[in-house]
Amino acid sequence: NAGVTQTPKFRVLKTGQSMTLLCAQDMNHEYMYWYRQDPGMGLRLIHYSVGEGTTAKGEVPDGYNVSRLKKQNFLLGLESAAPSQTSVYFCASSYHSNQPQHFGDGTRLSIL
Amino acid sequence: AQSVTQLDSQVPVFEEAPVELRCNYSSSVSVYLFWYVQYPNQGLQLLLKYLSGSTLVKGINGFEAEFNKSQTSFHLRKPSVHISDTAEYFCAVSINQAGTALIFGKGTTLSVSS
Numbered sequence: 001n002a003g004v005t006q007t008p009k010f011r012v013l014k015t016g017q018s019m020t021l022l023c024a025q026d027m028n029h030e031y032m033y034w035y036r037q038d039p040g041m042g043l044r045l046i047h048y049s050v051g052e053g054t055t056a057k058g059e060v061p062d063g064y065n066v067s068r069l070k071k072q073n074f075l076l077g078l079e080s081a082a083p084s085q086t087s088v089y090f091c092a093s094s095y096h097s098n099q100p101q102h103f104g105d106g107t108r109l110s111i112l
Numbered sequence: 113a114q115s116v117t118q119l120d121s122q123v124p125v126f127e128e129a130p131v132e133l134r135c136n137y138s139s140s141v142s143v144y145l146f147w148y149v150q151y152p153n154q155g156l157q158l159l160l161k162y163l164s165g166s167t168l169v170k171g172i173n174g175f176e177a178e179f180n181k182s183q184t185s186f187h188l189r190k191p192s193v194h195i196s197d198t199a200e201y202f203c204a205v206s207i208n209q210a211g212t213a214l215i216f217g218k219g220t221t222l223s224v225s226s
Binding site for chain 2: 004031033035040041042043044045048058090092097098100101102103104105106
């Protein structure tokens, strides 16, 4: 049972480049989330989804887009990367908003 | 809107000493509360949760937390810590409303030394 899998684990981009982070879960969870973690800031919610085909903005959505075309996958896109988006990105999933979230191991992204 | 405050950003303790990591929350409705642990270079793992029932919740690795509604707190405790407990700990809150997400505190770094 893989749980939540994030791809890639590490990436270095140049300012202005685009990329997509992939999150896959095999637990049939309805809810999926993307967070970013920065020193001293805790986890901040970027976007989330309450089911296939739905997305919603979190606390820090600017500069990111997401898609949930399949229930098991949640994609996070950066259209034009900026140095301020250098961070560790975590994906999580849960059955419901009041149930524990299961986390992936994170993606370390550096924007030069 | 809900919010979570972890009162200590860093907590240094010696091995085998007791520890308490403090968490306060604010909400106008009933809440669900969680503690997560993050070891270096890993994702977050659930330590324990309070959904309803007994206010004293026991979790993994010997941790427990007590839900105090009057003080809006959910402090995490362990009677005797080990070196391996060194990690970052996050308190989180949610409400029972479809379409909402967890709100995390900024984290407390627990450093256990010998």
